Amino acid sequence: MLEISNLVKRYGQDEPVLKGLDLAVDGNSVVAIVGASGAGKSTMLRCINRLVEPTSGSIRLNGTELVNLRHRDLRRARRKIGMVFQGFNLIDRLTVMENVLAGRLGYVSLFQAVSRRYPQEDIERAFVLMERVGIAHYANKRADELSGGERQRVGVVRALMQEPEVLLADEPTASLDPRTSEQIMVLLQSLASELSLPVLINIHNVAQARSYTDRIVGLRHGTMIFDGAPADFDKEALDAIYGGIESPEDEAIPPQAGPGKRESEVRHDST
Numbered sequence: 001m002l003e004i005s006n007l008v009k010r011y012g013q014d015e016p017v018l019k020g021l022d023l024a025v026d027g028n029s030v031v032a033i034v035g036a037s038g039a040g041k042s043t044m045l046r047c048i049n050r051l052v053e054p055t056s057g058s059i060r061l062n063g064t065e066l067v068n069l070r071h072r073d074l075r076r077a078r079r080k081i082g083m084v085f086q087g088f089n090l091i092d093r094l095t096v097m098e099n100v101l102a103g104r105l106g107y108v109s110l111f112q113a114v115s116r117r118y119p120q121e122d123i124e125r126a127f128v129l130m131e132r133v134g135i136a137h138y139a140n141k142r143a144d145e146l147s148g149g150e151r152q153r154v155g156v157v158r159a160l161m162q163e164p165e166v167l168l169a170d171e172p173t174a175s176l177d178p179r180t181s182e183q184i185m186v187l188l189q190s191l192a193s194e195l196s197l198p199v200l201i202n203i204h205n206v207a208q209a210r211s212y213t214d215r216i217v218g219l220r221h222g223t224m225i226f227d228g229a230p231a232d233f234d235k236e237a238l239d240a241i242y243g244g245i246e247s248p249e250d251e252a253i254p255p256q257a258g259p260g261k262r263e264s265e266v267r268h269d270s271t
């Protein structure tokens with residue numbers, strides 16, 4: 001369970017970019033964070049993993065207060081926070097397996113990391129997860145030989161190798177074509193449910209947010225102005241979040257086709 005209370009972030013002396021956010025997310029739940037550029041979506045995710053220092057407020061992960069943690073305690077807490085990035089953040093010259101095992105860096109000794117002697121159980125877990133997301137056959141390929149969708153799957157497995165208690169995804173589909181984006185969204189949704197993992201996804205694509213998440217949180221100028229089910233995210237909510245600022249990439253509100261597709265219904269061969 002992730003619990004954010006009265007989270008405020010101010011950069012320098014500027015107007016706060018997060019103005020007292022409250023959000024609680026259970027395991028299993030996939031939450032889309034939407035909002036115009038500059039609304040504070042990335043700042044919010046980065047406060048959770050403390051890449052950005054919150055100015056005030058509380059962020060608790062399964063009971064542990066993350067704000068104010070320092071040094072070793074912060075490193076330990078960060079292990080429990082998986083992150084998936086728009087640009088994948090892989091090391092191109094390393095293999096898929098090496099990139100995946102980087103997810104264990106917070107757990108192994110410096111010697112093990114430098115000499116790449118990861119425990120056998122880590123390697124076995126890596127294979128299980130790579131198998132799960134359909135990239136096990138690429139284990140020994142260089143990361144830069146993979147397509148965007150495959151690279152994002154590596155990013156997802158690397159994050160899962162941390163045995164995270166929450167998964168944060170910052171525009172995970174923005175660099176991918178529509179079909180591959182859909183596959184990655186479905187994958188995140190399935191993994192959240194299989195692993196009882198709360199997943200927070202910053203996303204500009206409102207149609208994908210509606211189809212592939214359980215809940216949408218809308219930010220405007222650092223304030224949460226929508227928090228509800230995708231089916232309730234209507235034109236009025238869209239206007240409240242984006243009105244007078246800019247149009248989101250996909251402004252059309254498509255008819256809600258019930259719950260999003262299941263993973264088995266989405267082809268895997270075009271990633």
Ligand SMILES: Nc1ncnc2c1ncn2[C@@H]1O[C@H](COP(=O)(O)OP(=O)(O)OP(=O)(O)O)[C@@H](O)[C@H]1O
Binds near residue numbers: 011017035042043044
């Ligand atoms: N390091 C920083 N120093 C000062 N201001 C910052 C910094 N990072 C972000 N900001 C400001 O904070 C506000 C929110 O930025 P943030 O990146 O969180 O928005 P966002 O909703 O994620 O936008 P986008 O969708 O464009 O990524 C913006 O006005 C931005 O200029």
